[in-house]
Amino acid sequence: MAKTRVGKRDTAAKTKAAGTWHDAVPSRSMQREMKREALLRAAVSAFNRRGFGQTSLEEIAQSLGVTKAALYYYFPTKSALVAACFDRAMRVANDSLAAAKRDGSNGRDKLTLMLRLYLKTMIGESNESLLLTEEHALTPADRAQLVEQRDAFERELRNLVKEGIRDGSIVPCDPKLTVFVLLGAVHWVPKWFTLKGAWTDAQVSAAIGELLDRMLSTSPALRLTENVAALPAAG
Amino acid sequence: MAKTRVGKRDTAAKTKAAGTWHDAVPSRSMQREMKREALLRAAVSAFNRRGFGQTSLEEIAQSLGVTKAALYYYFPTKSALVAACFDRAMRVANDSLAAAKRDGSNGRDKLTLMLRLYLKTMIGESNESLLLTEEHALTPADRAQLVEQRDAFERELRNLVKEGIRDGSIVPCDPKLTVFVLLGAVHWVPKWFTLKGAWTDAQVSAAIGELLDRMLSTSPALRLTENVAALPAAG
Numbered sequence: 001m002a003k004t005r006v007g008k009r010d011t012a013a014k015t016k017a018a019g020t021w022h023d024a025v026p027s028r029s030m031q032r033e034m035k036r037e038a039l040l041r042a043a044v045s046a047f048n049r050r051g052f053g054q055t056s057l058e059e060i061a062q063s064l065g066v067t068k069a070a071l072y073y074y075f076p077t078k079s080a081l082v083a084a085c086f087d088r089a090m091r092v093a094n095d096s097l098a099a100a101k102r103d104g105s106n107g108r109d110k111l112t113l114m115l116r117l118y119l120k121t122m123i124g125e126s127n128e129s130l131l132l133t134e135e136h137a138l139t140p141a142d143r144a145q146l147v148e149q150r151d152a153f154e155r156e157l158r159n160l161v162k163e164g165i166r167d168g169s170i171v172p173c174d175p176k177l178t179v180f181v182l183l184g185a186v187h188w189v190p191k192w193f194t195l196k197g198a199w200t201d202a203q204v205s206a207a208i209g210e211l212l213d214r215m216l217s218t219s220p221a222l223r224l225t226e227n228v229a230a231l232p233a234a235g
Numbered sequence: 236m237a238k239t240r241v242g243k244r245d246t247a248a249k250t251k252a253a254g255t256w257h258d259a260v261p262s263r264s265m266q267r268e269m270k271r272e273a274l275l276r277a278a279v280s281a282f283n284r285r286g287f288g289q290t291s292l293e294e295i296a297q298s299l300g301v302t303k304a305a306l307y308y309y310f311p312t313k314s315a316l317v318a319a320c321f322d323r324a325m326r327v328a329n330d331s332l333a334a335a336k337r338d339g340s341n342g343r344d345k346l347t348l349m350l351r352l353y354l355k356t357m358i359g360e361s362n363e364s365l366l367l368t369e370e371h372a373l374t375p376a377d378r379a380q381l382v383e384q385r386d387a388f389e390r391e392l393r394n395l396v397k398e399g400i401r402d403g404s405i406v407p408c409d410p411k412l413t414v415f416v417l418l419g420a421v422h423w424v425p426k427w428f429t430l431k432g433a434w435t436d437a438q439v440s441a442a443i444g445e446l447l448d449r450m451l452s453t454s455p456a457l458r459l460t461e462n463v464a465a466l467p468a469a470g
Contacts, residue, residue, distance in 0.1 A: 049371070050371050054371055134288075135286075177446070180423075185419045215450040223406050227409055228412050
């Protein structure tokens with residue numbers, strides 16, 4: 001069977017007309033998104049391994065076997081790459097928050113669920129997460145945007161703490177400090193967690209969820225998981 | 236009154252013979268230590284403000300009004316500077332641990348006291364703390380040494396958790412995960428805390444101590460501090 005060669009114009013047309021080839025091949029825009037994600041993951045992995053300051057865009061391109069020019073197409077600067085990392089983290093955070101608000105039964109339940117979902121996505125297969133400490137590398141505009149998004153997100157979490165205090169699921173506490181401590185406990189995990197280690201992402205996020213829940217609960221558990229590795233590996 | 240000029244040889248002699256000039260002037264070795272500390276603090280402050288990757292040794296020297304050569308005398312490389320930062324953090328950690336083991340009444344009490352002392356020194360006046368994420372910048376030898384020291388320190392903390400479970404002050408839990416979470420919550424604080432903010436180092440470390448204590452305690456408090464700023468500002 002003769003293979004049909006897809007020229008530049010055909011591909012462009014395909015991007016618009018969904019369903020061509022019965023979607024056997026990802027659309028061009030989807031391929032672009034997949035490449036961008038692959039680059040992002042390679043970058044995060046290199047930053048985590050060698051440190052942000054010690055990793056050049058060139059090394060990242062090399063690790064993927066692509067040219068520097070290909071990388072520049074997606075991320076013209078290291079700063080743009082960091083902005084994309086923060087962007088992804090904020091998206092995961094807000095998605096987790098939305099799911100937790102939908103499914104949680106009370107303030108504490110929503111808060112714990114949010115932290116658990118957030119952590120699991122952060123450290124799981126598809127989102128090898130960067131320790132989010134390189135804000136200095138952002139442009140002033142990107143940084144201002146991040147601060148704004150993060151402030152809004154933290155405000156929402158403080159509201160969940162207040163909701164929990166009101167509905168009696170969370171003990172009286174300082175919502176601002178409490179949210180800082182919860183997020184700190186969660187954000188530090190990528191520093192020591194690796195998918196190649198003894199614990200899975202699901203085990204770690206479930207066990208950390210338990211610990212953080214107990215910190216605030218008006219009905220604190222009498223015992224916590226004594227062996228993280230014995231928890232369900234997936235889920 | 237004629238001022239006595241202190242030549243190079245006199246100073247060297249003074250270093251050995253303590254008590255000359257009735258200690259009105261710090262000894263030469265003490266002055267050296269003070270300068271080294273000042274450099275370390277300036278470096279940490281610059282790293283925290285602009286990020287490790289974006290700060291050169293030259294900028295640090297400039298911020299103190301000294302020459303690059305003066306800085307090189309103490310820290311010939313950025314890697315040596317980072318090693319000194321980690322070294323200081325490990326010293327503070329081990330000092331806090333020793334004090335807590337001496338003064339604490341049971342496993343949980345020792346653990347909470349340790350975290351509180353550690354945090355307070357880390358974020359207080361004299362120890363403006365670097366987010367400890369730049370291990371990549373260490374030489375392999377320095378890094379191996381750090382990992383060894385840190386492993387020993389974490390082992391000691393796990394032993395405190397086990398002691399607390401045995402003496403009934405801490406609920407059954409996984410000591411390894413618990414220590415990771417406790418240290419994460421504490422190590423993230425320099426990321427958001429500033430001595431110029433609404434809360435003092437003493438307030439923050441006391442309130443975080445309460446939260447972390449409650450996470451593990453077999454007799455969890457019914458309420459936590461509701462307004463961190465209302466805690467004693469010092470102490």
